[in-house]
Amino acid sequence: MAGDALIELRGVNKHYGALHVLQDIDLRVGRGEVVVVIGPSGSGKSTLCRTINRLETIESGTITLDGVPLPQEGRALARVRADVGMVFQSFNLFAHRTVLDNVTLAPVKVRRKRKEDAERRARELLDRVGLAAHAGKYPAQLSGGQQQRVAIARALAMDPKALLFDEPTSALDPEMINEVLEVMRQLAREGMTMVVVTHEMGFARYAAHRVVFMADGRIIEDRPPEEFFAAPRSARARDFLAKILKH
Amino acid sequence: MNVLLDNLALYGDGLLGTVELTVWSALLALALGLVMAAFRVAPVRPLRAFGTAWVTVLRNTPLTLLFFAVLLGLPRFGLVLPFTLFAVLALGCYTSAFICEAVRAGIGTVPTGQGEAARSLGMTFRQTLGLVVLPQAFRAVIPPLGSTLIALAKNSAIAGSFSVTELLGVYKPLNELGYSIIWSFVWIAVGYLLVTLTLSALFNALEKHYGVAR
Numbered sequence: 001m002a003g004d005a006l007i008e009l010r011g012v013n014k015h016y017g018a019l020h021v022l023q024d025i026d027l028r029v030g031r032g033e034v035v036v037v038i039g040p041s042g043s044g045k046s047t048l049c050r051t052i053n054r055l056e057t058i059e060s061g062t063i064t065l066d067g068v069p070l071p072q073e074g075r076a077l078a079r080v081r082a083d084v085g086m087v088f089q090s091f092n093l094f095a096h097r098t099v100l101d102n103v104t105l106a107p108v109k110v111r112r113k114r115k116e117d118a119e120r121r122a123r124e125l126l127d128r129v130g131l132a133a134h135a136g137k138y139p140a141q142l143s144g145g146q147q148q149r150v151a152i153a154r155a156l157a158m159d160p161k162a163l164l165f166d167e168p169t170s171a172l173d174p175e176m177i178n179e180v181l182e183v184m185r186q187l188a189r190e191g192m193t194m195v196v197v198t199h200e201m202g203f204a205r206y207a208a209h210r211v212v213f214m215a216d217g218r219i220i221e222d223r224p225p226e227e228f229f230a231a232p233r234s235a236r237a238r239d240f241l242a243k244i245l246k247h
Numbered sequence: 248m249n250v251l252l253d254n255l256a257l258y259g260d261g262l263l264g265t266v267e268l269t270v271w272s273a274l275l276a277l278a279l280g281l282v283m284a285a286f287r288v289a290p291v292r293p294l295r296a297f298g299t300a301w302v303t304v305l306r307n308t309p310l311t312l313l314f315f316a317v318l319l320g321l322p323r324f325g326l327v328l329p330f331t332l333f334a335v336l337a338l339g340c341y342t343s344a345f346i347c348e349a350v351r352a353g354i355g356t357v358p359t360g361q362g363e364a365a366r367s368l369g370m371t372f373r374q375t376l377g378l379v380v381l382p383q384a385f386r387a388v389i390p391p392l393g394s395t396l397i398a399l400a401k402n403s404a405i406a407g408s409f410s411v412t413e414l415l416g417v418y419k420p421l422n423e424l425g426y427s428i429i430w431s432f433v434w435i436a437v438g439y440l441l442v443t444l445t446l447s448a449l450f451n452a453l454e455k456h457y458g459v460a461r
Contacts, residue, residue: 078369082368086363096382106369151364
């Protein structure tokens with residue numbers, strides 16, 4: 001766990017109409033750190049994740065990435081986003097392009113890489129997520145778990161400084177969850193900086209450096225997983241854990 | 248039947264005029280419509296406002312009035328062009344408003360996640376639209392685009408009232424020559440069908456080709 005913060009949120013606030021979804025959020029994510037965000041639905045955890053690359057705008061507060069304040073719209077913002085990968089709940093692979101094209105599109109168009117170089121790297125990454133044989137297929141021809149692994153390869157192809165995961169396994173059938181989590185665990189071991197919004201408590205417990213528990217738009221607890229799961233301090237967290245760990 | 252055979256050259260010129268008007272106006276309308284659709288979904292407020300104003304003004308102005316505005320208005324600002332060019336300008340701008348809305352509706356059929364994924368990879372607005380969103384919107388846009396261009400072909404008849412050679416205007420000399428008005432018009436109608444059915448066939452083929460499962 002490195003000392004300097006790669007991602008830093010200070011006093012971030014956001015409303016959806018009357019709903020105060022993010023209330024004075026402060027969060028630091030160090031280089032190489034894996035932070036898992038958990039909490040009941042509607043607690044603002046997905047919104048929090050999406051503000052980090054400005055897919056959601058904020059009303060007050062500051063967000064800095066690698067020391068640089070997040071720019072407004074435009075090319076400066078696009079440059080920052082190129083350095084922060086994102087993996088979505090619904091995969092969002094480009095439906096009109098093959099798996100290989102999905103992975104090479106941004107490196108070629110955004111990073112201006114040569115097509116051959118981008119393809120070589122893409123095949124390496126697809127091999128790493130176990131999908132080298134599917135490079136020529138379209139996303140609709142793959143299972144959910146396979147699509148999500150392609151999405152991770154697509155994010156990695158940009159050589160990002162950090163990866164954001166917005167409930168990456170929530171849309172998957174149970175038997176496919178593990179293949180995606182295994183890729184994520186491997187990334188965590190290799191020292192990738194990750195912010196992971198998830199309901200997978202096993203991943204939080206064993207792969208995270210810190211667990212951030214959110215409820216009603218606030219960060220209630222922010223502690224190492226072994227402490228958090230052994231003895232949650234807040235009644236909200238105890239209640240939440242009791243509900244999801246019972247079965 | 249005689250009307251047609253006796254005046255084949257006249258009908259031919261008219262048909263050619265209508266085809267020319269339709270093709271050039273369609274190209275102008277497609278280009279402008281695409282740009283305006285991009286404006287209307289742009290993250291920049293003044294561009295969105297411009298796109299909205301463009302559509303509102305042009306879509307809600309009677310085409311004949313627009314012809315008057317272009318033919319009488321532009322020369323006042325020192326812009327004197329051939330009548331055909333004025334007609335292409337009026338028809339193209341008018342139709343671009345409808346094309347803009349068809350394209351915008353197509354953009355709406357593409358899941359928002361597609362654009363979000365593109366943006367999260369560092370693509371600019373233009374890259375997101377051009378590489379990810381529009382190619383997927385295209386499929387949904389083909390049918391309304393076909394309808395709009397068929398309407399354009401028929402609307403081109405208005406140019407005949409402004410000294411432009413086109414198909415409908417053929418009836419005037421024929422009438423003066425004493426031909427049956429009904430038969431003159433029947434062959435004019437056939438000429439329009441030729442143009443519109445060709446457009447239909449073209450768009451059916453496009454639909455078949457790009458409508459394949461993704």
